[in-house]
Amino acid sequence: MSLSFPGVIPAVLTPFDDRHEIDSAKLKAHADFMIEGGVHGLVAVGTMGEAPSMSRDERQEVTRIVVDRAGGRVPVLAGVSAPSARQVVEYCADAAEVGVTGVMLLPPLLYDAHYPELLDFYREVDRGTELPIMLYNNPKASGTEDLSAETIASLIDDVSGIAAVKECSGDARRIAALQGADAEILIGGDDWALEGFFAGSTGWVSGVANVAPRECVRLYEECRAGDIEAARQTYQALLPLSRLDMTSKLVQYFKSAALHLGMDLGGCRPPRLALNAVEEAEVAACIKVLESLASPTASTGSIA
Numbered sequence: 001m002s003l004s005f006p007g008v009i010p011a012v013l014t015p016f017d018d019r020h021e022i023d024s025a026k027l028k029a030h031a032d033f034m035i036e037g038g039v040h041g042l043v044a045v046g047t048m049g050e051a052p053s054m055s056r057d058e059r060q061e062v063t064r065i066v067v068d069r070a071g072g073r074v075p076v077l078a079g080v081s082a083p084s085a086r087q088v089v090e091y092c093a094d095a096a097e098v099g100v101t102g103v104m105l106l107p108p109l110l111y112d113a114h115y116p117e118l119l120d121f122y123r124e125v126d127r128g129t130e131l132p133i134m135l136y137n138n139p140k141a142s143g144t145e146d147l148s149a150e151t152i153a154s155l156i157d158d159v160s161g162i163a164a165v166k167e168c169s170g171d172a173r174r175i176a177a178l179q180g181a182d183a184e185i186l187i188g189g190d191d192w193a194l195e196g197f198f199a200g201s202t203g204w205v206s207g208v209a210n211v212a213p214r215e216c217v218r219l220y221e222e223c224r225a226g227d228i229e230a231a232r233q234t235y236q237a238l239l240p241l242s243r244l245d246m247t248s249k250l251v252q253y254f255k256s257a258a259l260h261l262g263m264d265l266g267g268c269r270p271p272r273l274a275l276n277a278v279e280e281a282e283v284a285a286c287i288k289v290l291e292s293l294a295s296p297t298a299s300t301g302s303i304a
Helices: 024-036 056-070 085-098 115-128 149-158 173-177 190-199 213-225 228-246 250-260 277-293
Strands: 007-010 042-044 076-079 102-105 133-137 162-167 184-187 203-206
Touching: 007 042, 007 213, 024 042, 024 056, 042 056, 056 076, 056 085, 076 085, 085 102, 085 115, 102 162, 115 133, 115 149, 133 149, 149 162, 173 190, 184 190, 190 203, 190 213, 190 228, 203 213, 213 228, 228 250, 228 277, 250 277
Parallel strands: 007 203, 042 076, 076 102, 102 133, 133 162, 162 184, 184 203
Antiparallel strands: none
């Protein structure tokens, strides 16, 4: 099953209004901002998009808005992770209805499944949808054990619908270990993007691309061209913000970073609360690094 997703693919933040309802106008503007910044795709309703706080109808609504706004300019995936394959298949049906290119799927949530259970889970989803599957390995997000390179490779071999892997274990060596697998291997964490690209990743599912799409695309292009020195310089500008991706408050951090750059994406839904003063100062310091090291074409914008 084919799923081609090279380049920079932001995991899209979901804007909310003061009542914690989906702000469709800001979501449309945010999608435009990233696409105009040169990104190569979008992922709706993932961890960054606060999917766990949404109802099934809300997840489909956000996905529909992102797909409609993309308008074929870039492909769109939907996060469909859930505790059971039955729920996942329902989310897949909703996503297919609104026209996504594929789906992104963690292992069954909050259960340390053994290989036969993992295999049964992914096979049941594969039987229930015609959409290509991006297997998503992120033990912190799923509440499960880390999937080893051997386990991931076996799932790729045993489930025909797995066409890509988002690797977010925190171990950049995993990217090299998975080279040769019959699937695209994508970087899943922002603070090893440079290492991941040079290890052979075809793409990067990114949080920081929500606020600095042009810099992220520049990094991808510099890596693809083999311009190591330029890539290192761009990476140093992005890295302080990128490190915030690998924290439990990644959503709050990037919504705060967006606000610092003139983009109001609203607050987060509970149980996520606003950052404290120390954390806000950390975001401000990261933005200063981005602005001081990035070129004059640095991404800034305003979302009304």
